Amino acid sequence: MSAPSAPPEPPQAPKVTEREARRVAEAAREQDWRKPSFAKELFLGRFRLDLIHPHPLPADEDVRRGEEFLARLRDFCETRIDGALIEREARIPDEVINGLKELGALGMKISTGYGGLGLTQVYYNKALALIGSASPAIGALLSAHQSIGVPQPLKIFGTQEQKDAFLPRLARTDISAFLLTEPDVGSDPARLATSAVPDGEDYVLDGVKLWTTNGVVADLLVVMARVPVSEGHKGGITAFVVEADAPGITVEHRNAFMGLRGLENGVTRFHRVRVPAANRIGPEGAGLKIALTTLNTGRLSLPAMCVGAGKWSLRIAREWTAVREQWGRPVARHEAVGAKISFIAATTFALEAIVDLASQMADEDRNDIRIEAALAKLYGSEMGCLIADELVQIRGGRGFETADSLAARGERAVPAEQLLRDLRINRIFEGSTEIMHLLIAREAVDAHLKVAGDIIDPEKPLSAKAKAGANAAGFYARWLPKLVTGPGQLPRTYSEFHPTGHPDLSTHLRYAERASRKLARSTFYAMSRWQGRMETKQGFLGRIVDIGAELFAMSAACVRAELLRTTGEHGREAYQLADVFCHQSRIRVEELFTRLWSNTDDLDRRVVDGVLSGTYTWLEDGVVDPSGDGPWIADATPGPSTKENVHRPIR
Numbered sequence: 001m002s003a004p005s006a007p008p009e010p011p012q013a014p015k016v017t018e019r020e021a022r023r024v025a026e027a028a029r030e031q032d033w034r035k036p037s038f039a040k041e042l043f044l045g046r047f048r049l050d051l052i053h054p055h056p057l058p059a060d061e062d063v064r065r066g067e068e069f070l071a072r073l074r075d076f077c078e079t080r081i082d083g084a085l086i087e088r089e090a091r092i093p094d095e096v097i098n099g100l101k102e103l104g105a106l107g108m109k110i111s112t113g114y115g116g117l118g119l120t121q122v123y124y125n126k127a128l129a130l131i132g133s134a135s136p137a138i139g140a141l142l143s144a145h146q147s148i149g150v151p152q153p154l155k156i157f158g159t160q161e162q163k164d165a166f167l168p169r170l171a172r173t174d175i176s177a178f179l180l181t182e183p184d185v186g187s188d189p190a191r192l193a194t195s196a197v198p199d200g201e202d203y204v205l206d207g208v209k210l211w212t213t214n215g216v217v218a219d220l221l222v223v224m225a226r227v228p229v230s231e232g233h234k235g236g237i238t239a240f241v242v243e244a245d246a247p248g249i250t251v252e253h254r255n256a257f258m259g260l261r262g263l264e265n266g267v268t269r270f271h272r273v274r275v276p277a278a279n280r281i282g283p284e285g286a287g288l289k290i291a292l293t294t295l296n297t298g299r300l301s302l303p304a305m306c307v308g309a310g311k312w313s314l315r316i317a318r319e320w321t322a323v324r325e326q327w328g329r330p331v332a333r334h335e336a337v338g339a340k341i342s343f344i345a346a347t348t349f350a351l352e353a354i355v356d357l358a359s360q361m362a363d364e365d366r367n368d369i370r371i372e373a374a375l376a377k378l379y380g381s382e383m384g385c386l387i388a389d390e391l392v393q394i395r396g397g398r399g400f401e402t403a404d405s406l407a408a409r410g411e412r413a414v415p416a417e418q419l420l421r422d423l424r425i426n427r428i429f430e431g432s433t434e435i436m437h438l439l440i441a442r443e444a445v446d447a448h449l450k451v452a453g454d455i456i457d458p459e460k461p462l463s464a465k466a467k468a469g470a471n472a473a474g475f476y477a478r479w480l481p482k483l484v485t486g487p488g489q490l491p492r493t494y495s496e497f498h499p500t501g502h503p504d505l506s507t508h509l510r511y512a513e514r515a516s517r518k519l520a521r522s523t524f525y526a527m528s529r530w531q532g533r534m535e536t537k538q539g540f541l542g543r544i545v546d547i548g549a550e551l552f553a554m555s556a557a558c559v560r561a562e563l564l565r566t567t568g569e570h571g572r573e574a575y576q577l578a579d580v581f582c583h584q585s586r587i588r589v590e591e592l593f594t595r596l597w598s599n600t601d602d603l604d605r606r607v608v609d610g611v612l613s614g615t616y617t618w619l620e621d622g623v624v625d626p627s628g629d630g631p632w633i634a635d636a637t638p639g640p641s642t643k644e645n646v647h648r649p650i651r
Contacts, residue, residue, distance in 0.1 A: 008197040010206035010638045011228050014190070024190035024237075029442070030293065030370065038555075039371035043444035043548050045483045045520025047513035049494070051367060052555060055563040056360040058122055066123030069108075073127055076103055077134035084403060086135050087418060090261040096138070097175075097217075097650050105131070107171030109146045110155075114167035121297060121359040128301050129308030136422040137262030139305045141175070144213040147298035148430065149176030150222045150241055153290050157239075157282045166220060166241060174219035175650065177244075179209040179268060180291060183636040187435045189224070189237060189288055193636065194270065196225035196240065198233050203240065203280070205248075205273040208636035216254050216264040217650050218244045223270075224287045236285025240275050245649065248273035250641035259421030267634075269641045295430060296370045297362045302426050303355050303380025309423055310348030310384065313391040316414055317341050320395060331394075340390045346581035347383050349574070350553045353560035354379065371443050372552065378436040379549040381426035388420040434538070441541035444548065445534075448527055451475040457532070476524075483521050488513030497558055499565065502572060503579035505558045508586070512551045515589055519547050522596055539601040547592045550585045557581050 033040065038051040058066070080099050086092055100106065108124045110116025119127065124146070132139030146152065151170045154162055170176055185191045194207025205225055215221070221242040229235035242249070253267040282290055321332035321341060331337045358372045392399035395416050398406060403413035427433050452475075454460045454468035487493040488510040497505040523544055527534055534541075561578035565571030610616055 008199055008204055010195040010197060010204075011226075014193070014226070024288070027288075030289070033368055033446075035366065035368040037368040037371055039375055039548065039552055040368070040443065040446075042516050042551055042555075043371075043519065043523070043544075044447055044479075045486075045517040047486070047488070047509075047516045049509065049513075049555065049559075052357060052361070053559045053562070055357065055559050056364055056366075057563075058120055058360060058363065062120045062123070062363075065117070066119055066126065069104075069117060069119060069123065070126060070130060072103060073105070073130055076100075077131055081131075081134045081138065083135040084413065084415070086137055086262040087415070088404065090256065092135070092137055092141065092262045092264075094650050097141075100138070100142070101173060104172070105142055106145060106173075106175065107151075108142070110151050110167055110171040114163065114171055116167070116171040121300065121362040122356060125300055125304035125307075125355055125359050128304045129311070132305035133308040133312050135262065136305065136309075136419075137260050139301075139308075140260055140263055141214060143301040143305070144178065145170075145176050147301040148178040148291075148294055149214065149218075150178075150220045151176065152294045152298055153222055153239060153281050154241070156293060157286075157290050161278065162241065162281070170220065175214055175217055176220045176222065177212050177214035177218035178291075179212050179215065179221050179223045181209065181211050183208060183210045183267075183634045187432070192224065192226050192237055193638075194223070194225040195638070196227045196238060196275070198227065198230065198277075199274075201277055202274045203227070203277060205240070205242070205270040205275055206638040207270050208638075209268045209270075210636075211255065211265055212251075212268045213263060213265045215244075215268050216251055216266040216646060217648055218264075219649055220244060221268075222281070223275075224291065225270075227284045234284045237287035238284045239281040239287040239290045241279045241281060242273065242275050244647065246273050246275070249647070250643065250645045251647040252641055252643040252645075254646050257425065259418070259424055266646065271638065271640045296373050299373045299377040299430055300355060300359055300362070302429060303351060303376045303384070304359075306380040306384030306387075306423065306426060307348065307352045307355055309419055310344065310351055310387050313387050313419070314341075314344050314348055316416065317344055317391055317394050320414075337394055340394055342580060343584065344387050344390055346577050346584060347387060349560075349577040350557040350581045350585075351380050351383060353556040353578075354553055357556045357559065371440060374431075374436055374440050374443075375545075375549045375552050377430065378433060378440065378545070379553055381423075381429075382433060384423050384426060385420070388416070388423045392416050392420050434542070437542040437545045438538065440545045440548070444544065445523060445527070447475075448524070452527070455531070480524070483517045483524075486513055486517055488517070497562055502565065502575040505561060505575060505578055505582070508554055508579070508582035509558055511582075511586060512554050515547070515551055515593075518593065519544065519551070522593070526596075537601070539599060539604075540596060543592045543596050543599075547589055550589045550592070554582045554585050 036048070036051055038048055041048040041051070076099060081096060104117045107116030108119045108127055110118070112118040128139050128143055131142065150166060154166060180189070182193055185193065194205065194209065196203040196205050205223065207225065209223070221244050223240050223242050224237055225240060227233060227235045227238045248271045250269045251266045252269050255265045255267070257263060257265070318341070321337060322330050324331045326334065332341060354376045358369055358376045361367045361369050361372065395414065398411070398414065399416040402417060403415040407413035431439060452468055452472040454464045455472060494506040494509040497509055526537065526540060530537055557578040561571070561574040564574040
């Protein structure tokens, strides 16, 4: 009997140009729009309120099951979770995680046929908001497990055999993690170095993954790795389900962060790890598309937890400012503090409106919500951080003081500073704000690129440019005239949003319609002006996206207020909050429109050139650098691990 052959050697990490990197990212996009999208139409200057109003509603049975679980989860949060203990010890107790397993919390989004709870996206997000208020670290664990971990890609792309094998485990006992990022690869997956080399009926994985949320305690992993092109193998970035205790896997380090101190996030090394071909999710080369599709709804978990943070911040702000007196009055009655309270209340209302609307649209599957979900993540993470910062400011010195210190000297242990630290990662998690700007901007200009993309592509021949020019002329001849006038200029449009005795929300919707057309005109003008250089104008594109986010938020807030009015649930108060939010949002929109063309982008680039060339090193004099020694990026050369395995599955 011959000895088994040695596992194949991993290939070298790829070297890619900027154009190649863009090509990889573009290939991973969903290319078609088979369903309508409110946000897509918004960026094109078409304010399709009919796509979100009347507000979609969940089925009665979904509400019943969802509310029953929320009641059990609330009791668990109040009696079994000690958020202060998790913060102090930087670890979620095993008994808490086992309790969550017994509760069925690992299977909130997994169908009942596989042992899960089968909750809708709406109630899944409500559950995350609730448990995230008790412990953001637990919220992150459950979100990473279900929103981007193994269950979601299997639900969408898995074979029946894979679902039967893994989903029952994931619903009750097994924790999952998503492994994409590497020490030298963040938002540029074209440079992904982890390899999966075909070898008989298996693939052999080699590489290092960084920031593996849940990776320290996970039982199952979804791993993105590059399959080399070879005979019979298309190759490309591919997704695999991997057993976390497979030989050759080492969790080399448990990372520590400024917030989310109970997060089980680590560095995972793969050395000649054999993975059966049956564990491949989808075809070779489909890994990035699977990841992006998973994130279409997976991103909603982060703004959901920001909603929970906003609700708690409002409660603390209300209670604290009513009892804290300065100059003979409660501080809430001083305008400088009152404005912050108003911002927290109005913005929390809008964030909940965005998340509930996008979640319900995801449940109905009537609309394409890839832009709506991305906007919800972008807007929720940015505004959530602002809310937390304002709460710390309202609390003053007590906001900067830790909860343990407050309790030790006899005051209520309010973890405001912890909230600020915990929320800060949301601007980076699952696509940083800067990357979200670019991702959303690409989708926002998709219609333009389809008709005029060849004109500005330097690699296209003159014949292709001429054909694109003819197509673009026809498209813009039909489209541009529609951006001149619209229903936002008619005084009685959206009159149902001005019921007797309530603030007038119709004026805000008319403003949003007019601003949508202005936004589309601005985008067209920028494309005409910069053409192929448009993709380098990241400051401009970011402001375009931020305007769209504000208009989406205004629309969602108004639609939610009308829903609450018609159902008799705090309708008058909802109209007040929506009105205040829209007034605040309109101020931000006008500033963003001004900054489209009046900004320091060109000056900033010159300063950056000077900084990188060493022109301003004299400005760095007079301080010492407390940083330790070591490389900026850790070595991730494939090979056997030399470190202790800190993987600790929870049983």
